[in-house]
Every structure is written in structure tokens, then in C-alpha cells.
Amino acid sequence: MRSLLSFMLSLLLLFGWIRPAMAGTELNWIEVETNRSGYEKATGPREWQFPRDFGPHEAYQTEWWYYTGNLETEAGRAFGFQLTFFRQAVKPTEVQATSDWRNNQIYSAHFTVSDIQAKQFYDFERFSRSGNGLAGANSEPYTVWLEDWSVDTIDNRIVKINAEDSDIKINLDVENLMKPVLQGDHGFSVKGIDPGNASQYYSLVQQKTHGTIEIKGESHQVKGLTWKDHEFSTSALSQGTVGWDWFSIQLNDGSALMLYLLRRENGELEATSAGKYVAADGQTTALTLDDWQIAVLDRWQSPHSKATYPSQWKLAIPKLGLNLQAQAWMNDQELNTATATYWEGAVKYDGVKQDKPVSGNGYVELTGYATRLDTVLGDRTQLSDN
Template identity: 55%
Template sequence: MKGLKQFSLVMLAIGLALAVAFWPRAGITNSGQASVEWLSVQNVETTAEFTQAIAPKPLRFPKDLGPHDDYQTEWWYYTGNLETDQGREFGYQLTFFRRALTPETAEVVDASDWRSPQVYFSHFTISDIENQTFYPHERFSRKSAGLSGAQSVPYRVWLENWSAEEIEPGKVRLVADADDVQLDLVLSETLPPVLQGDRGYSKKGQEPGNASYYYSIVQQESVGTIIVGDESFKVTGHTWKDHEYSTSALSPGTVGWDWFSLQLDDGSALMLYGLRQENGDITDVSSGTYVSSTGETQTIDNTEWQIDVLDTWHSPTSQADYPSQWHIEIPKLYLMLDGKSLIANQELNVSTTYWEGAVGFEGKKSNQPIAAKGYVEMSGYADRLDVVL
């Protein structure tokens, strides 16, 4: 999913349900590699239609870098914070979503190269921090005739000429363009995949099947070019990747979520996501993960952090009020952070409305100064997701 939690705004990862809200209806017509394998408890169960995430199961790489078409919903989420040698800052998002309109059967797949129950869509944004300008873009395509798709070996996800593609083991190239902005970036893995939740099994509700399989690849060194208008910038920085797949819905009364992905300047990383209820509280399954600079992980229970909203921003487009400044405390990590959005208006008004943008934090960890850059995703502020989904 890409959230942070506890209070009324934190939900990280993938940002799981976000993609579900985006999926078009049936009427629409038109790495790094890790060589490790994680074992777990049980196999998934399958409904009459789609496979569901019922319990922990093995995640294997590079196989699970690719698509899982038997699950209804899936996304590959890239967000990053970049800057030039002169210190000019940018943020970016490049996300590929897959939604199955019907279960994929041999009859459907074999019927025609143009016939597919899989729909892909992609969101591409650039945040120009210096000019306080946000550039959001969206594309859709069916998985047919090579127009869009995903594969494991070699790893590739694409929608027309927007793509994430392995160019050598441990390196992925991202490419996307629009009339006003372009991105060409090479990501290099520095840490192995992080299994979110219980060995990659991430609960989103108490009901059976309201869960996803979810991993992240954090602190990826990123080098490349951003073009804004007629200006080209050589940039470096760090990228966070989330990959999540599921067949699920939010529990009744869950109106949205807040998701934080923060990459700290000591090489560690923090993900928090809070599934918000109508009264502003977060659900019991809200959670987080801390990743040390050497890849060790700690799960952060929703009772183990406190996030206070210090300011908000009002969208003149959707009329939603989004948190824009936060204070985060996680006593078990001896961590305290204060941060804000680097551009107030990073709201996407595309096929769905949500806020996802670059943020910056400063604070202390074990009484030593620390800083972080990252992304926050906030959904359900313009439209309740338990109604949309």
C-alpha cells in the first residue's frame, strides 16, 4: 500500500486499499532480486472467484516480484525524494495498479490476444518543491496486446511506455513521461525485501480475507533525471517500493487511512499505517515496521506510537481537510519526529481523490539529531472509502 497510524492519520504501506478504490468497472474498454525464501504457516484459501489472503504463506523472490492474477487487486508503488547537487528538491510517485474484473480462466485468456479480465492503471506525479508545484498524471489500459502487464523474470511492470524494469540484478529503471514532466531513474537495492505484518501477511480488518500480502524495498539509492517543462535536472536520492496483492475490502466503519513511509538519514526506515474510523480513532489492525540500517525489522503495534496533527490544509478542489503537519513519538525506538508536507497541495484529483506527497521530518533518536524524508498517503478525506469500496 506506502501509511502511518494512530490517531486519525497514519497508514503506510502500500497503501493497500487505495488501489481498490481506483479500479475501473467492467464497462471500461480501453529489482532488485532477493535470493532468499521465507517459509510460513499455511496456504491461502480460494473463494469461488478470487484467491484470498487468509494466513501467512511463503513469499519467494524473484517470483513474487511479479503479478498475482488470481488475486483481484495488486499494486507496485514507487515513491522517492530526490535533489540536485545544488540542493533543489523533488518528490515523485510512480504506481502501477492491477485490477481483475473477473477471475482469469483459460477460456478467457485463450479467446483473443485483445481479451483480458485484467485492467492496469498508473499514477505518475512530480513534486517540484522549490516552485511549490505538483504535477499529477494518470493512465489506463487493459492487459492485452502487450499494452500493459507485469512479469517476474526479468522483473518488469509497464503501462504503455511507463515502466519499472530490471536492468541487472539489484537495479531497476523507472521511466515515465507526460507533456509537462518526465522521470528517468535507476534504483539500486541496499537492503533485502522487508516483509510487512506477519511474515508478509498484513491484516486490514478482523474479517477473514480482509488482508494482503505485502513487502517493501526501502532505502534504494536512486540516480537519474527529472524534466520539468523545458528544464532538465540530474538528481540523486532514495526510493521506497511497496508491492501488495489481495482480494479484500475494508471493515465496515473504516472511512480511510493514513500511510507514512519515512527514510531516515541514518539509513533506517519507518512505515506506519492507520486505518481510520468515523470517530477519528484507528482500528486495532493498524500497524507499522521499523527497519534498521542493516535490515533488521521491528513490528510496531498501534498502541506503541502517538501521532498528533499540528496543522491541516484545505483543498479548494475537493473541499477536504488533510493533515499537513505532524508530531510522531515512538518510545520503544527512542524516536521523536516533527514534520510537514513539503508542498501543501499534493492532492490527486484523478479517477479517485486522495493526497499523496513528499514530506520532511526532523527530530531525535536516542537523543541524537535525526532527519527523514518520505511520503505520506491520505485517503478517505474527500470520500469515505467504506462507501466507495
């Protein structure tokens, strides 16, 4: 799921596929081009081949590589970070390259750092075409980059993450010790009832991380855990699906958990909302909407967008014997990008599993609270008269 919204709208605006009508600082979107014919669609499980599948899948219209992590210093000062790369195909077939600048792939990236102690949130975004090596992705060795923001393979288990903007900098070594977790049905993650409304999706969880975070010239040695999501698809949101809540959870017993909740306009959740539990030994348990209960305990209203987001939750999964309370490490982790506003930030978890105390960290993404998503990512043929 993740930030498909902000990426697609940014690219559409950038390349003239959407014409904005300015109204203060907001955009009204009209004449959206949503022709997805000619692209490959996720219609069932596929045969995964790693490390090849760490890289790009350009037959699909959209793809993203998503890194989020919770880190801390030896003294316990906490930080969160996000570095995300998005790829969008311009056309389903390769354009004729009449120059080094002409290409068929456009990239965008988001970079954020949450300084929990200082209660400061830093967010940045960039756009680039893949021509002349400005942005791109490779499979072997795996790498993805946009200008000097990059993820580069060091060896078969370790990647180096680098990003810097406005005196905010991360330099991290991320070590993966578990095999990729194939979300959904062997990586086939269904998001809606329409054929092809799905993605191919895997995660790398509980990745040991160490390195430096630099804030305004002050460098901090940090360590902790990073989560990676990689999805590729050619799909849209169903009409009436206004947004999603996505949870990643990395617990101190070595286990991990992902959940996504697709929210309908009537307040109900889509039946395709799903998740997966990963035990410390890598064994997985698929979860459906019937397997968990989530209650919102508190909310926060953004002083920037005026949107109101959940900020504290109670989560129960009886089949796992898991009961957790989750709370944002700090409330103001809202991104106001060029074309979309959403909340994505570091979250802490405390509770019990099988009657034993457990705690951990993770990330939560909340979309559709500032702007409902089906009006900009859904089936425009159904919405064209609105």
C-alpha cells in the first residue's frame, strides 16, 4: 500500500498528466490519465527469484522500495527515519531513446528523520527522470538511487543507506538476517475485489542497523532495527475506499508483524484488509480481518493540515496470544508533500504475548485523513461525473 498516493500525484502533476487549479495552497485534480492497459498486473502468486527481485520490475506501472527504522544512541536518545524510492512508468512500452535524457521511468523519493527528544520532524522529497543516471534501480548488485540518496549493496546481506538534505543526514549499514517475507498469498497481496487490484509484495523485517544520524552538524552514533517493504503493481483503489492504516511492528523477542486496514467511507474496513506475523525463526502466519481487533485510544489534530489522525491504539490478536498498546513516539510526523498530505512516523509498542511481557518499535502510515484517496487514485471512469 504505502505512499502510492503522493508519488503518483506528484508524477502526474510534474509531467502534465494532471492539470491543477490553484485555490490557496490546495490543488483541484481534473482530467486524470488512468489508462493502465499494456502494463502487467498482479493477478496471482508469482515465482520469486532473489536477489533478482530486489531490483526493478518495469513491466508494472508502479513500484516502491520503502525503508523505515527506529534507532537510538547508547544513551537511549531515539530517532526514526524513512527513506523511500518510487518508480513510475510513463508508458507500458519503452520509449525510443533519442537522447540520454529521454526515458520511460520517473523516480520520486521521500526522506524523513524524527528526532524524538527534540520533538522535531524533518521531511524532504525529490523527483527525477532516470535519464543520464540521475535516478534508477538495478538488480545485481541491488541498488536504488535518486541523485545522492541511495541504497547500495555491500555484500549479500548488507546494504548501505545514504541521504542528506538541509543539514539532516543518515549513513546506515542495514543487515538482513532473515529470508524475505512474502506478504499475502506467496507475495500476492490483494487490495480490492476488482481483478488486478493487487500488488506483488515482500518485506525484510528485523534488519539490524547501525551508523550515524546527523542533525544540524551534530552527529549521533545509532543502532536499532530497519524494516523494508518492496511492492510493484498496476492497480487502483476501489471507489469508496478512502484510505488505509498500515502498521509495522518489530518486537524485542525477535518476532515481527505487518497489518494494513483499508478504510471505507462508511467507517467499515475492506474485507481484503490483511497482515502477516513473522516468528523469530522466520515462520509466518497469515492474518485476515477476523483475526484481530484494533481500537483507537487517542487522536491528534495536525496544526498544519487540520486533519485528525489516530495517535494511540490497542491491538489484540487472540490466535497469537498477543495484546499490545501502541503510541506514536511523537505526534507531529505528518508529511505535507507537493501533492498529498499523510502521516507516517515512529511508533512504540508495549504489551504481552503468551502471557509474557513484550515491547518493540515500528512505523505506522495513515492516509486518507487529510484527503480521501478514491477520488484521486480510484477508478476514474466511475468518478468522472462527480
